Amino acid sequence: MKTIDLRSDTVTRPTPAMREAMVKAEVGDDVYFEDPTVNRLQAVAAELLGKQAALFVPSGTMANQAAIAVHTRPGDVVLAGRNAHVLLYEGGAASALSGVQIKTIGCGGLFHADEVRAAVHPDEQHHAPTTLLSVENTHNVSGGVVFPLEQIRAAAEAAREHGLALHLDGARLFNAVVATGVSARDWAEPFDTIAFCLSKGLGAPVGSLVCGDEATIKRVHRMRKRLGGGMRQVGMLAAAGLHALEHHVARLADDHANATRLAAGLRELGFRVEPEPQTNMVFFHVDDEMAFLRATRERDLRIDPIRAHTFRAVTHLDVSAEDVEDALERIGQVV
Numbered sequence: 001m002k003t004i005d006l007r008s009d010t011v012t013r014p015t016p017a018m019r020e021a022m023v024k025a026e027v028g029d030d031v032y033f034e035d036p037t038v039n040r041l042q043a044v045a046a047e048l049l050g051k052q053a054a055l056f057v058p059s060g061t062m063a064n065q066a067a068i069a070v071h072t073r074p075g076d077v078v079l080a081g082r083n084a085h086v087l088l089y090e091g092g093a094a095s096a097l098s099g100v101q102i103k104t105i106g107c108g109g110l111f112h113a114d115e116v117r118a119a120v121h122p123d124e125q126h127h128a129p130t131t132l133l134s135v136e137n138t139h140n141v142s143g144g145v146v147f148p149l150e151q152i153r154a155a156a157e158a159a160r161e162h163g164l165a166l167h168l169d170g171a172r173l174f175n176a177v178v179a180t181g182v183s184a185r186d187w188a189e190p191f192d193t194i195a196f197c198l199s200k201g202l203g204a205p206v207g208s209l210v211c212g213d214e215a216t217i218k219r220v221h222r223m224r225k226r227l228g229g230g231m232r233q234v235g236m237l238a239a240a241g242l243h244a245l246e247h248h249v250a251r252l253a254d255d256h257a258n259a260t261r262l263a264a265g266l267r268e269l270g271f272r273v274e275p276e277p278q279t280n281m282v283f284f285h286v287d288d289e290m291a292f293l294r295a296t297r298e299r300d301l302r303i304d305p306i307r308a309h310t311f312r313a314v315t316h317l318d319v320s321a322e323d324v325e326d327a328l329e330r331i332g333q334v335v
C-alpha cells in the first residue's frame with residue numbers, strides 16, 4: 001500500500017526535474033558572495049516581492065528569527081497573532097536569541113488595527129517598548145487561513161503610527177497568492193521584512209528567503225552568520241528553489257482543490273471540519289485521537305493531531321487527487 005503522508009507540506013521530495021536542476025547548478029562559495037545560483041535566486045525573490053534585496057537562509061525559523069533579531073532589542077515586545085509560529089514552534093528562539101517577549105493579539109491568528117493600537121505599550125518607564133508587529137500569512141495553526149489584505153493594510157498603518165517595524169512570516173505566502181490572486185508584491189508591500197519558504201508547498205528540499213531593503217538585509221546577513229547559517233556551495237539548493245518558483249507556484253491550486261475535496265469527503269464520513277479550507281490545510285475533529293492515529297498509521301496514512309481533538313491534514317506536491325480519494329477510503333475503514 002502506498003504511504004500517503006498528510007502530516008505537512010514539508011515532507012515533499014524533490015521531483016526528477018528539480019533534482020536535475022540541482023545537479024546542473026553552477027556553484028561557488030556563498031560566504032564570499034560567489035555562488036551565482038544563490039545570487040540569482042536572491043535577485044528573483046527580491047524582484048518577485050518588490051523589495052531591494054533578499055537573502056537565502058536554511059530554514060523558515062532562521063528567516064523569522066534573524067528578522068526579529070534585527071528589528072528589536074532585548075526586552076522589547078513583539079506583537080503577533082494568536083498561536084503564531086514564531087512563538088509556538090521555533091524552539092523559544094525569540095526569547096532565547098533576541099530576548100524579546102511576544103504578546104499575542106486578536107483571534108485565530110488574525111487581528112484588527114484597533115487591537116494593534118490597544119496592545120502597544122505606552123512610552124513610559126514601567127513598560128517594555130513595543131517595536132515589532134509580526135503577521136503570519138497563511139496562518140498555520142488556524143487552518144491555513146489567509147489574512148485579508150485590507151485588514152493587513154489597516155493593521156500595518158496602526159503599527160506605523162506607533163513606530164513599529166513590520167515582519168511577515170510568509171512561510172506559505174505563495175499559497176495566499178494562489179488562493180486570492182493578489183500578487184506576492186502586493187502582499188509584501190506593507191512589510192519591512194518578509195520570510196517565505198521554498199521547502200513547504202513549493203517542494204524544495206530546504207531553504208527560505210528573507211526580503212527587504214538593502215540596509216535591513218545587510219543586517220539580516222550578519223545575523224545569519226551569527227546564527228551559523230552562512231553556507232558555502234549551496235547553489236545546488238538555490239537551484240531547487242529557482243525551479244520551485246518557476247514550476248511549482250501555479251500548481252498550488254491543485255493542493256487547494258485537493259484540500260477542498262478532502263474536507264468534503266471527511267464531512268461525508270461524519271467528521272466536523274473547521275474552518276472551511278482556504279488553502280492546503282484541513283482541520284477536523286476527532287474524539288479519540290489515539291485510536292484514530294493508530295488506525296490510520298496501520299493503513300499507511302499519516303496525519304497528526306495539532307491540538308486536542310483536532311487533526312491537521314496538509315495537501316502538497318506528493319499527494320495527488322487519487323491519493324485524496326484513497327486517503328478518504330482508508331479513513332472510511334477506520335470510522
Ligand code: TLP
Nearest residue numbers: 008010059060061062085089140169171
Ligand atoms: N511549520 C511546520 C512545523 O514547524 C509546525 C509545519 O509542519 O507546518 N512559519 C510557519 C508559518 C510555518 O508553518 C513554519 C513551519 C515555519 C515558519 C518554519 O519553517 P522551518 O520548518 O523551515 O523552520
